[in-house]
Amino acid sequence: MPPPEQDLPMLQLEQLSFAYDTQRVVDNWSATLAPGASWLQGPNGCGKSTRLKLLGAVLQPQCGQARLGTLELRRDAQAWRRQTAWVGAEGAPLPHLSPRQLFAFLAGLYGVHDEAHWRDWSATSTALGLTRWLDQALHSLSTGTQRKAALAAALSLDVPLLLLDEPFNALDEQAAAALRQRLQQRHQDAARWTVMASHEDPALSPLQTLQLQA
Numbered sequence: 001m002p003p004p005e006q007d008l009p010m011l012q013l014e015q016l017s018f019a020y021d022t023q024r025v026v027d028n029w030s031a032t033l034a035p036g037a038s039w040l041q042g043p044n045g046c047g048k049s050t051r052l053k054l055l056g057a058v059l060q061p062q063c064g065q066a067r068l069g070t071l072e073l074r075r076d077a078q079a080w081r082r083q084t085a086w087v088g089a090e091g092a093p094l095p096h097l098s099p100r101q102l103f104a105f106l107a108g109l110y111g112v113h114d115e116a117h118w119r120d121w122s123a124t125s126t127a128l129g130l131t132r133w134l135d136q137a138l139h140s141l142s143t144g145t146q147r148k149a150a151l152a153a154a155l156s157l158d159v160p161l162l163l164l165d166e167p168f169n170a171l172d173e174q175a176a177a178a179l180r181q182r183l184q185q186r187h188q189d190a191a192r193w194t195v196m197a198s199h200e201d202p203a204l205s206p207l208q209t210l211q212l213q214a
C-alpha cells in the first residue's frame with residue numbers, strides 16, 4: 001500500500017536562479033514536486049532545458065537550492081548526480097558506443113551491476129523496438145533509435161529522479177506508447193520522480209504540470 005500523502009518525500013525547488021553570462025534564464029524558480037510525473041510546459045526559449053540541466057546538476061545554479069529527501073543539490077552535487085538520470089533532447093551521448101555498450105558503461109558508472117537491471121534494460125529495449133540495433137555504433141543509427149537507446153538505459157538505471165528533455169521527439173507511435181507504459185510502471189512505486197520538458201502532452205496520469213512563462 002502506498003504511504004499516506006503527508007509522509008511522501010518531495011522534490012523541493014527553492015528560488016533557483018541561473019544565468020548564462022548576463023542572460024538570466026531561470027529566475028527564483030520555486031516548486032514542490034510530489035513523486036510521479038511532472039511536465040515542464042512553456043514557449044520556446046523559456047528555459048525548460050536549462051531547468052532540467054539544473055535539476056541534473058549539469059549546470060550549477062547561482063542562487064537557490066533543491067532538495068530531494070536529505071540531499072541538497074548545491075551541497076551534495078556528486079551524490080545528487082548518482083540519483084539522477086538525464087536524457088537530453090538530441091541523440092544519445094557517447095556515439096562511438098553501441099546501445100548495449102552505452103548501458104554497460106552507464107550501469108558501471110552508476111554502480112548498477114545486478115542481473116535484474118540487465119533484464120529490465122533488455123525488456124525496455126525490446127518494447128521500444130531497439131533490439132536489432134543493439135550492437136551497432138550509435139552514430140550510425142537514426143536520431144530516433146539513438147534516443148530509444150538513451151531512454152532505455154536511463155529507465156533501467158532506475159534512479160529516483162529521471163529528467164527527460166523532449167522524450168517523445170523522433171519516436172514512432174509504437175515506441176512512444178511503450179515509453180508511456182514504462183513511465184507509468186516506474187511510478188507505481190511512490191518514491192520516484194520524472195520531470196519532462198515536452199512540447200507534446202506526455203499523456204500520463206497523474207501528471208503535475210508546471211506552466212513556465214517566456
Ligand SMILES: Nc1ncnc2c1ncn2[C@@H]1O[C@H](COP(=O)(O)OP(=O)(O)OP(=O)(O)O)[C@@H](O)[C@H]1O
Pocket residue numbers: 020023025042043044045046047048049050051197
Ligand atoms: N549554452 C548556452 N549558452 C548561452 N545561452 C544559452 C545556452 N543554452 C541556452 N541558452 C539560452 O537560454 C534560453 C533558454 O534556453 P532553453 O534551451 O533552456 O529553453 P527551452 O525552453 O528549452 O527552449 P526550446 O523549447 O526551444 O528547447 C534561450 O534564450 C537560449 O538561447
